[in-house]
Amino acid sequence: MYADVVFPFKLSPLTYKVPEDAPDNLKGRIVKAPLMGKGHYGLIVSARNESLLEKKKNIKMIQEIHHHFASESTLSFMKWLSDYYLSPMGIALKSIFFEEAVNICVKHDVSCIESQRGTKKVANFQHSYKSFLYHAPSISHEYYLLDEVLNRTYPDIHGAVILVPEVSQIENLHDMLKNIFGERLCVIHSKLTKNKRLETIKQIITGQSDIILGTRSAILVPISNISFIAVTSEHSTSYKGEEGLRYNARDAAVMRGFIEKSHVFLSSVCPSVESIYNVKTGKYSPTAPSHIAPQKVENRPKIKIIDSRLKGQKTMTISRDVIKQARDIASKGGRFLFIINTRGYSLIRCEDCGHIAQCNKCNIPLVFYKNRNIVKCHYCGFEQTIHESCEECKGFNIKPFGAGIEKIKEEIEDVLKIKTITLGKDYMPWVIDKDIDAASFAIGTSYTAKKLRDEKFDAIALFNTDWLFTRPDFRAYERTFQEITMLTNILKPDGSLYLQTWYPKKRILRFIKNYDFKTFYEYELLQRKILDYPPFSRIILFNIFMKKNAERSLHDIDEIINNIDKQGLEILGPVDIASPLKSYKYCLQIFMKSKDRKILHSQAERLLIELKKIKGAKINADVDPLKI
């Protein structure tokens, strides 16, 4: 008898001999087996009578056989994670908290599956997989729906996972869920300490907790019964992992729901184009709380487009209209938030030749810090005192260019004669739990603004509107719509959002201004269809990292790509990109695109195997990438 064992390392299953006296239900059990001369804990994923690798003579024997960790559905889910995200099975196993489970199951002699079996009760609600999408008028509405559904069905719920995109959002739902489920609730997120995480996994495995609230990784918890899954703010890019197992927790939630035959509730103030498409094709069902009427546009904050071309003096970043509104709000003691996406004061440009000072290493603009009289690279951290002359034309006519937080702060304080605070510097909404002075004017990046929760402003001015929708990403319009819609959540209902732009006629801005989701999705889906982008096709991105000899490998890579069957498949690249990893100097990128997921995955797997043969190269595969 042989068994395939997966270890929680970057490794595919390995074959071992099974002792004669072993129990017969081996699949899903934790075992100890020799690996590199040492005993390691792994998981049996399959058992058979004959070894598939007969040629290998020294197949080793399993040393210990322990309790079950994985049910049939957990194994399917793990297999899906590994196959779909082109990752070794071991990485998938590690990701689903196997090491923590070993610690508990082996040390405390408990079985993951058996201990939870007692809670299993089949209700009507269960065992009928269906995914729903709720397009909510506000984040609060998302929570109301969740509250309503859970309150109505909680006696029937045995095992639930509720996902939020950011750690800071856990507290928004914690009390509500605690009220319904009491001690059954537990919390999982990446910022837990090792011990706390172990303790939480123990509660889950022993069946003390079966309601899990958390970020991304919560969808992977080793719970054998799931009857309900919720994904709040489903459009959020935070659900996509950027390292290790690069899974999208929203997609994993839908797949896990399908495997476990449980209901999946996706909700968002501005759902992803993919999810809207899935409603159109019938994969998801649209839903809304019965008693909440769709919110009228008149009841939402006003969105106003401010034409930058008409702004007052050329040296000012803030337009005259916004200044006027700010003055008005200041006089009433209201609160105003200014959002700009650069920290520091500005960039540096030569007025003679137009050259913008850049970091020699990273090729991105250097940021000027006025008070310290230095320029700094925000990527590598390089700092130097500011040059007197232009590197390019040696001219002395160098000037600040564009605007960062410091410049906006300077302009506001200068014009309005008012004190302002900087988010992230004077005030860290995600760390300190204190209120901003009610009369305050605040300045921050959209990153820091996103962390604000309960604050409500009378007005927000956004200066990076154009940067949002001009990015070279087919999802730029979608992202713009989402980012701006999310901002309206921190405005009072009668508040105003000012979008400063050089392109006031852009149709994306017209959609946003009118909260015209319907036309926006129609337009966006049409564009995606014409250009053959997701959701009409699937994409896998390959990054090839190298320390040196990039040109030499280029030939090998071309050769590999030539040998790939391109039937129903499109391959773009390889193209040189700035290496996103600091330990590698070079990075080549390959785009693989297909309408057929099966074709895409089978060829991607082949490509990956071939690319891994290139010596000295590190390969990353990113399935359904969000950052293009």
Place this chain on the structure above:
DNA sequence: AGCACGCCGACT
């Protein structure tokens, strides 16, 4: 994960 092998910087 952990252990072995391998190629570039400061030392007797």
Place this chain on the structure above:
DNA sequence: GTCGGCGTGCTC
């Protein structure tokens, strides 16, 4: 010229 850094490879 060698010692040793850790970056990459392999494990049934």
